[in-house]
């Protein structure tokens with residue numbers, strides 16, 4: 001370890017990994033502080049019985065941005081995984097995202113025109129308005145049958161809130177298409193790093209000093225006095241929660257958290273697919289992932305994780321910002337606090353529902 005660094009990065013997740021690579025390229029000295037005992041944030045994977053386990057849930061890399069795709073490919077090879085999740089609604093199986101396979105099974109139709117007619121018929125039964133919440137948005141996109149079977153309960157389990165109390169934007173992420181195409185993402189590039197996300201991100205951090213199990217906030221004065229030439233902290237990039245950094249002085253922001261129940265089975269195949277969403281309110285979990293199918297290296301065992309969504313509480317891992325009006329306004333108050341030393345970055349620092357590719361794009365483009 002050096003006595004002094006040009007830049008301190010708080011958090012060893014994806015955003016800071018990209019920053020680290022850029023900073024090292026500029027000849028800067030970089031210290032990374034990570035409070036967990038591993039790098040890679042929630043992208044972290046570890047290997048067990050020749051299976052890469054996504055400890056913090058499924059991470060499927062997808063992007064339409066060639067610059068981002070070329071950037072990540074410098075740090076490791078990607079496989080050709082295509083995400084084709086399945087929905088299980090009370091043991092009825094449907095393809096996702098909503099496409100001709102889904103419509104055919106739901107409505108008994110065959111052609112795209114028939115599917116459009118079936119959905120239009122459903123929509124005509126509703127009173128139409130400009131959608132002001134997720135329920136109205138979903139029904140205006142796909143009608144009530146799909147909403148009830150594939151959206152309502154899954155969303156309410158995931159967000160712990162009624163669909164009528166959630167913003168319409170969340171559901172706009174989901175593709176709707178009139179082809180027999182089960183590829184969940186519309187993006188041009190997609191895949192999983194063949195050596196695991198941890199290795200990929202480790203390669204991005206090449207040249208930095210990294211301290212694990214080091215909580216920046218527990219010793220803030222020490223670290224803030226360490227960055228920059230003059231003994232002053234001229235630059236710190238902080239990828240933790242902005243409200244926690246400021247001691248929750250305006251009150252806490254809301255986050256969703258996720259808990260995983262992970263089990264290893266002494267058999268080769270558990271559910272025949274990487275991702276199965278449970279879209280009814282019969283099961284308490286939102287989905288089950290079978291890790292080996294993301295990057296099949298061959299194993300006579302299998303590892304599956306059931307995903308339970310919960311309201312985040314202090315001390316837990318936050319996963320998703322809850323971007324409703326109240327929280328966005330509160331975030332803005334924190335953001336407006338003048339701070340020349342610290343820049344808040346990433347999903348938690350910026351309180352934004354970034355995907356991995358958004359994160360990288362943002363990190364590649366911020367002025368250093």
Ligand code: UDP
Pocket residue numbers: 087096150151152154155158170171173174277279
């Ligand atoms: N969603 C749903 N049914 C599904 C999958 C997703 O209703 O089977 C909705 C749900 O509201 C979710 C949103 O679509 O929050 C976005 O889903 P996505 O899979 O993009 O979420 P993530 O993978 O980021 O958790």
